[in-house]
Amino acid sequence: MSVDAAELKRRTAELLAAHPPADTAPADFLTARFAAGLAWVHYPVGLGGLDAPRALQAVVDAELAAAGAPDNDPRRIGIGLGMAAPTLLAHGTEEQQRRYLEPLWTGAEVWCQLFSEPGAGSDLAALGTRAVREGDDWIVNGQKVWTSSAHVARWAILIARTDPDVPKHAGITYFVCDMTDPGVEVRPLRQITGEAEFNEVFLTDVRIPDSRRLGAVGDGWRVAQTTLNNERVAIGGMRLPREGGMIGPVATAWRERPELRTHDLHQRLLKLWVDAEVARLTGERLRQQLAVGQPGPEGAGMKLGFARLNQEISGLEVELLGAEGLLYDDWTMRRPDKVDFTGRDAGYRYLRAKGNSIEGGTSEILLNIVAERVLGLPAEPRTDKDVAWKDLAR
Amino acid sequence: MSAQPDLLYSEEEEALRAAVRDLLTDRCDPAGVIARTESDAPHDLGAWKALADGMGLAGLLIPEDDGGQGATHREAAVVLEELGRSVAPVPYLTSAVVATEALLACGDRELLGRLATGRAIGALAVPLHLAPDVAFPAVRVERGLLHGQLTGIADASCADLLLVPGDDGGLYAVEADAATVTPQVSLDLTRPLATVTLDAAPGRRLGDARPAVERALRAGAGLLASEQLGLAEWSLTETVRYLKDRKQFNRPVGGFQALKHRLAQLWLETVNLRATARNAASALASATDANTDTDIAVAVAQSYAAPAAVHAAEEALQLHAGIGMTWEHPVHLHLKRAKADSLAYGTAGAHRARLAALVDLPSP
Numbered sequence: 001m002s003v004d005a006a007e008l009k010r011r012t013a014e015l016l017a018a019h020p021p022a023d024t025a026p027a028d029f030l031t032a033r034f035a036a037g038l039a040w041v042h043y044p045v046g047l048g049g050l051d052a053p054r055a056l057q058a059v060v061d062a063e064l065a066a067a068g069a070p071d072n073d074p075r076r077i078g079i080g081l082g083m084a085a086p087t088l089l090a091h092g093t094e095e096q097q098r099r100y101l102e103p104l105w106t107g108a109e110v111w112c113q114l115f116s117e118p119g120a121g122s123d124l125a126a127l128g129t130r131a132v133r134e135g136d137d138w139i140v141n142g143q144k145v146w147t148s149s150a151h152v153a154r155w156a157i158l159i160a161r162t163d164p165d166v167p168k169h170a171g172i173t174y175f176v177c178d179m180t181d182p183g184v185e186v187r188p189l190r191q192i193t194g195e196a197e198f199n200e201v202f203l204t205d206v207r208i209p210d211s212r213r214l215g216a217v218g219d220g221w222r223v224a225q226t227t228l229n230n231e232r233v234a235i236g237g238m239r240l241p242r243e244g245g246m247i248g249p250v251a252t253a254w255r256e257r258p259e260l261r262t263h264d265l266h267q268r269l270l271k272l273w274v275d276a277e278v279a280r281l282t283g284e285r286l287r288q289q290l291a292v293g294q295p296g297p298e299g300a301g302m303k304l305g306f307a308r309l310n311q312e313i314s315g316l317e318v319e320l321l322g323a324e325g326l327l328y329d330d331w332t333m334r335r336p337d338k339v340d341f342t343g344r345d346a347g348y349r350y351l352r353a354k355g356n357s358i359e360g361g362t363s364e365i366l367l368n369i370v371a372e373r374v375l376g377l378p379a380e381p382r383t384d385k386d387v388a389w390k391d392l393a394r
Numbered sequence: 395m396s397a398q399p400d401l402l403y404s405e406e407e408e409a410l411r412a413a414v415r416d417l418l419t420d421r422c423d424p425a426g427v428i429a430r431t432e433s434d435a436p437h438d439l440g441a442w443k444a445l446a447d448g449m450g451l452a453g454l455l456i457p458e459d460d461g462g463q464g465a466t467h468r469e470a471a472v473v474l475e476e477l478g479r480s481v482a483p484v485p486y487l488t489s490a491v492v493a494t495e496a497l498l499a500c501g502d503r504e505l506l507g508r509l510a511t512g513r514a515i516g517a518l519a520v521p522l523h524l525a526p527d528v529a530f531p532a533v534r535v536e537r538g539l540l541h542g543q544l545t546g547i548a549d550a551s552c553a554d555l556l557l558v559p560g561d562d563g564g565l566y567a568v569e570a571d572a573a574t575v576t577p578q579v580s581l582d583l584t585r586p587l588a589t590v591t592l593d594a595a596p597g598r599r600l601g602d603a604r605p606a607v608e609r610a611l612r613a614g615a616g617l618l619a620s621e622q623l624g625l626a627e628w629s630l631t632e633t634v635r636y637l638k639d640r641k642q643f644n645r646p647v648g649g650f651q652a653l654k655h656r657l658a659q660l661w662l663e664t665v666n667l668r669a670t671a672r673n674a675a676s677a678l679a680s681a682t683d684a685n686t687d688t689d690i691a692v693a694v695a696q697s698y699a700a701p702a703a704v705h706a707a708e709e710a711l712q713l714h715a716g717i718g719m720t721w722e723h724p725v726h727l728h729l730k731r732a733k734a735d736s737l738a739y740g741t742a743g744a745h746r747a748r749l750a751a752l753v754d755l756p757s758p
Contacts, residue, residue, distance in 0.1 A: 261758035270746040
């Protein structure tokens with residue numbers, strides 16, 4: 001039996017009646033919401049869901065927002081919500097799902113992603129972090145980089161090389177890593193914004209029990225595809241109202257501060273306003289397709305458009321501000337506990353947005369993916385296809 | 395803001411698309427369209443009759459009581475996607491959308507009935523390049539007779555009925571054989587322009603010109619985005635197909651990353667164009683006469699669609715390279731239509747200027 005919108009509204013009302021948000025601690029409310037199956041309604045019963053159509057989540061979210069219910073701060077737990085959870089759902093054992101999903105969803109446990117390495121960015125499958133089997137454990141050694149939230153994370157999704165004697169995609173295995181284990185060292189990586197939202201993570205003889213393996217040994221690349229596909233949707237697919245996102249502060253500044261206006265900026269602002277509105281409509285159309293069960297390939301493009309828009313709009317904003325655009329709010333080295341693309345001042349937004357076309361797959365790699373998987377154009381010539389990883393030039 | 399617009403296609407709309415595409419595949423093959431552009435009859439009135447009369451598409455926007463289909467702009471948009479794909483030389487946008495909207499504004503049931511069957515072709519005698527909210531030329535009205543000349547009138551050379559703005563603020567119906575229609579040499583061979591000369595031509599006053607012209611051009615601009623979508627899709631699809639076949643340096647040209655990225659970029663623009671064209675059609679379908687949300691949807695669509703369609707056609711030509719420069723390959727028809735479309739019913743710049751007022755982002 002499939003749960004419909006009316007039934008979800010009834011269950012949401014029931015949750016709100018039993019746990020009035022005004023009188024309930026946020027953590028308790030979130031726990032109760034998970035138990036009621038209203039966390040992510042398309043997940044299975046017992047894992048925060050009700051096996052309902054994914055599109056109906058919006059019904060629940062709208063009712064809860066109207067009632068002033070607390071949210072689980074998706075910006076702080078974005079990697080857990082957007083990437084670890086769908087991967088656990090698709091490839092985890094029931095035991096793993098029961099252990100990780102609830103604290104992940106309520107925000108009690110933050111996740112990070114130990115994928116990229118200094119020598120394996122766009123060519124992620126070239127990674128060199130090694131995991132060697134020793135009894136019931138794996139011993140992991142290597143270095144990861146560009147790891148958002150590692151300094152506040154309890155868990156990490158990790159890919160490591162378990163067989164160097166086979167071609168690079170075939171020798172990778174996917175694990176859940178305990179960030180509090182001995183041998184895990186997190187060092188801040190200061191960025192162009194001045195802060196250290198990202199980290200380097202050094203793994204030295206880290207012992208991961210085999211029960212924390214996700215998927216089969218050597219099947220980690222396939223498991224990672226679930227993570228990566230969800231990452232792109234999570235980064236580019238947020239639902240926004242008109243003038244939501246970065247165009248909002250620019251439009252507001254334009255209206256409120258006529259002394260900043262020039263003809264050149266006006267033309268560029270109008271063009272970007274249109275681009276932002278069109279991107280919003282494309283996202284809406286994608287959601288409508290998903291809701292009727294006709295997922296289109298548009299999702300592959302959302303992150304590309306999002307990155308370009310953010311960069312162009314924030315660049316315009318710095319110029320619009322004139323003398324103020326020459327200032328910056330604060331270069332102090334800090335380690336924020338959440339990812340925030342749009343926070344702080346225009347200068348921060350401009351610098352942080354540069355990462356949008358790099359993180360979660362560079363725009364160049366995503367264009368290849370669109371060209372090959374959507375348009376069916378020939379793949380890039382490969383010189384590493386049938387070569388064992390250990391024999392590749394590095 | 396009103397409720398979320400429906401940006402998808404219904405099953406009925408997909409069925410309509412399939413029927414129109416079948417007909418155009420049979421009747422409007424590229425070689426035939428190219429040959430026709432150089433003949434005495436650039437319009438394909440046979441294809442028009444089949445679409446308009448045979449399939450009843452001329453009357454989509456006309457209520458059933460007035461002899462039409464009582465459908466909406468959403469269905470008309472699907473027809474225009476297919477017409478854009480094949481650059482069919484038929485007066486659909488000009489007669490079944492623009493002239494029809496002007497008559498709907500005037501409420502002239504008799505003329506609506508004539509256009510609904512497709513047996514009469516209508517043309518609004520306003521230059522094609524004008525945006526919905528700008529001043530348009532008018533002819534002199536003296537004792538019910540019209541005097542003057544109007545140029546840049548799209549599809550006038552195949553029209554039976556001209557809708558002419560008079561200098562008294564009225565919109566007049568003039569039978570085409572009471573006017574002199576002189577074809578102009580047009581950039582777009584498949585939607586030719588003409589000069590209309592009126593020398594004491596009898597006209598019947600239908601109503602006020604200003605609201606009728608605004609409504610007609612707004613619908614024209616909004617639905618033009620669907621024609622531009624069809625054009626862009628054809629350009630992308632044909633180019634991808636060609637680059638998979640064409641080999642240079644012992645590889646399919648489509649395997650070179652520099653070209654793959656350009657095609658992926660075109661695909662993204664086409665995806666965006668589809669969302670905004672559907673949004674405009676949906677907004678027009680649910681519009682009342684004065685509706686800011688609809689005006690925004692139309693202005694956004696034309697601001698985005700015009701450069702996107704031109705980009706697609708220009709890329710198609712460049713990536714077809716030598717063969718794309720030839721008269722025998724149809725890409726030039728699409729490029730000419732795309733470029734002309736980027737001026738039709740207002741340029742992207744004109745629509746951005748409209749948006750500045752509509753969304754309160756005033757110029758300095």
